[in-house]
Amino acid sequence: MNFDRTKHSHCRYNPLKDEWILVSPQRLSRPWQGRVEDDKNDNDDDSDINSNEKPTNPLCPGAIRGKNNQQNPFYEHTYVFENDYPALLADIPDPKNDQNNNNDDLFQCHAARGVCKVMCFHPNSKLTLPRMTLDHISHIVKTWIEVYRDLASQYQWVQIFENRGDVMGCSNPHPHCQIWATDFLPNEARIKHRTQKDYFLKHNGNVLLLDYIKRELNDFNKERVVIDNEHWIVVVPYWAVWPYETMLLPKRHVLRLSDLSDEEQKGLGEIMKQLLIKYDNLFNTSFPYSMGWHGAPTGDLINEDCSYWQLHALYYPPLVRSATIKKFMVGFEMLAQVQRDITPEFAAETLRNLSGEIHYKDKKNT
Template structure:
């Protein structure tokens, strides 16, 4: 499940919408996540990597943007985009269909809060690409998936203002990505913004 928001992200439809993609194979990004999570679980008593990771972030309390009873939003330490975030459930959850009613309500609250903070950052309709990754289904549904943890990722391109975006060019294309600000400072800026009041007023 993915969503692109804003013309700068190539979004051709101005209204909010998302896409659901399904393939008969595990795409590259999901395959990397699968192998890394599986390797971590094998080395750590079958504990899911992202379950351990969210506990580590909660203990450190440096990169958390928002949290409620069921969800934690962080700027991950490996973030490449300036205000990249990851949204994780507190308990071990494989797929969206495994969420209980409280987690569904908590997810709605978390999404509303995060997207409001994004818009408030530069007082604009904040562009991003986002998506959910969960345990594979289809032919892999009957296989071992306990190493997986459901999570959402947000990749927004804006850097310093509503009109200045980060470009992946030069060294970043030929060598490796570079950060323009630390994950901790990005998290602090987002955390300080209101998540319950939109800069444009009541949008309901």
């Protein structure tokens, strides 16, 4: 018997996180009698629920929100404000000495300072990003960079992230993301800071993710490439965990979001729209996901040589078989090792063959 990665279980290594992923393609035939989600994500995003004079959604223009009854401006593109219920505070004292002993191998604690912002993408609460115009998406990209640049001057890490869909825990359907900045490197950032540096030193100054996309393009016949343009590439990573997980990277060496050229910003808006149309077209639903940007550290680390870093975004969607069946991270995955059923190659081919130009709702209207 010869090994067949499309039929036989195997493990794949993720050099970015220094961990292994169990791939089990033989499980695809198992019957599903577990939880089935309501397909609540298929919103009518052609209608604008903000047309009322007194909107009830706290994120829409003119709404009153938060503990202090702040009124939103009547914004036309993006709008950024400090989270009314932040997970981080900027001005807090250090723990007392007996609670802040870094020499203690078992009990360590440090103050966590930061800021949490909310960024609304668009005034229409029902309009999702893949159905926005490229002009609106360009405003999103530019606002990301403006806020990132401002927070990067003060904090070691700036995390831009979007949770889309109630299945991902999104508490408000209005198109928005969050931007948290911390005075420390969170776990994911700390691990990638180490792994990319280790690769850089081991491979004579080569950048891990640049070597990776070069090999995806040249050595593997683009089998995991979903889409690319002049400046950007989207792949289902060889080590992907989530069923239709993707990674979005610039083709040139870029450390941080604020380093993107005008042309790269334009290309980013175009490829994001195409990717998200593909996602929605997969199961004819408003595809849920968590996504976020990772780049070189900032704040008091910005002057360090971080040339081993490469900017990238990650999309983690949970749906696996249909709009109502999602992947659960439980059991073996929580207690031993993460696992997936469909291969990354199958996921990439499926997404690649979908239209990235015409949204399924626009097909209905033609």
